[in-house]
Amino acid sequence: MSLLTKPRSDSKEGPAKWAGLAKRAVLAVVSLAVVVLLARWARGLEPVQEFMVAYPGHSELPAGAPVGLPAWLGWQHFLNAFFIVLIIRSGWQVRTTARPKAYWTRKNTGLFKTKNKPSKISLELWFHLSLDVLWLLNGLVFIVLLFATGGWMRIVPTSWDIIPNALGTALQYASLDWPIENGWVNYNALQVLAYFTIVFIAAPLAAITGVRMSPAWPKGNAALDRIYPMEAARKIHFPVMLFFTAFVIMHVALVLCTGVLRNLNHMFAARDDAGWLGFGIFALSVAVMVAAWFLARPVFLRPVAGLMGKVSK
Template identity: 50%
Template sequence: MTTAPPSDPRRRRIRWVVAGALLVAFAVVVVLVARWLTTLDPVAQFLARYPGYAPMPADVPVGIPAWLGWQHFLNALLLVLIVRTGWRSRGEKRPDATWTSRRNRRRRMSLTVWTHLALDVLWVANGVVYLVLLFATGHWMRVVPTDWAVVPNALSATLQYASLQWPLEQAWVTYNALQQLSYFAVVFVAAPLAIVTGVRMSAYWPRDAARVNRIYPFALATRVHLPVMFFFVAFTVTHVVLVLATDALRNLNAIYTARDASDWWGFAVFLVSLAAIAGAWALLRPPLLDRAANTVGEVTRR
């Protein structure tokens, strides 16, 4: 007598449990190795020489402005919805609804893909506003490295985080070197890659431009776009964990109330922002999507 193989949902749960256990085991090993490394004299001397903060210009702005808090919230909101719709579109075989452009009837796509692209446009617009304000207010100096010492200091900060001996947090005044490099990578590397690959994969790309398509093939864009999405997800998870693990109240006040304080107001606004994101997730349903997509095209459901 043979037993029936476990169902697909059960297999997926087992794989997730195994993956989670391996991830926890890997994290424990990383912490133990990092703690051992910090006991070695050469490493201790390296940490003393490079405490984790790279030199910055003398006129670097101090504090987190209110506009950055709004940008932070809008970016998180749009990123969550973009990842959701992008991942869902990858698994669609026969979409329940399709969208057709009124201007070009040949331009047709699933409603999920259209939603993904519409959210992308809002995300890019939000990013343009962010860049304008970043350079107009001088806050670019906080995220753009201006000294090569940022590299060894970033390695030092990484080792300190890995050993759970957090580097001294002074985010209100300046980011540490690892934060600076991470934010620079998100803003000036990952975001542009997501945009240029997303445009190449979209229905708005000129399919009949043979020469351009040979230079920039569709397959290349797809190979880059998904890893970039995983990078954003990994960065977001790590960012949230570290914000909560390293003086959560002060960090949340800096991000959400533009104040260097340790009261509970920032945490309260943080909870409201999570509720807003959850509400937007819940609203991303056929009635609202159909109404929005019908303003610029026609939606057809099976």
């Protein structure tokens, strides 16, 4: 009897799933349309118009703030994007893989020799942790260059008017009458807040919670475990990953919709024009990330992991 009824339930599962997705898509479109209509209605009100004249969306930069984007920011942007994409992919694999196809154990020799037996972790977790280390090293270089060149003044709020300016910018985006931008000179208030959050809040949270969940955390230390329990790290780490994912999607969408050639030249070619050089570098970087995404599989990871430890089934 169960053999006869199982195909029937399976056959219903597919259409039901697609129907659910269609309902969510319609709901999302309707919600977006309501937001746009409300924002456009609000912008017609005289008090709102006066507010937007007073707070057009940009805060004044401190004296001495650099103008333009340096070349080092271009390769930093690529490396950050490269690592973040693969970290999100590998993190999702760690979270969803019930039975790993391979495991990795570090070599207990040389500087890494300890009295305790090295712990065995899944190949997916090894890849995720390796990417984390590279991302953190790249982030350290970024922070040093950011403060050494004064670039921090472009992404760190230095005035409280950043809040009303961010509200004005959000209203412009929501009404689809987007703000006039000149990222070569000054980011708008929402961009400043987003970049500050990513660099100085989300990234440290990802690192701190990741260390707590990794094999690097001291084992058997009851005091440390009580001060910083594993459950707390897990409750923070996954939402932070979702925040990074949402930021990447929104960031790419706005780059493509608000003057794609000029934006890509700013980000990748350190130029303030609408030429095609930045687009070419961007296309090449996307190709590299797609290739890395494809190669991030056990069959390709095993030889690399084997150089740093023992890989077993």
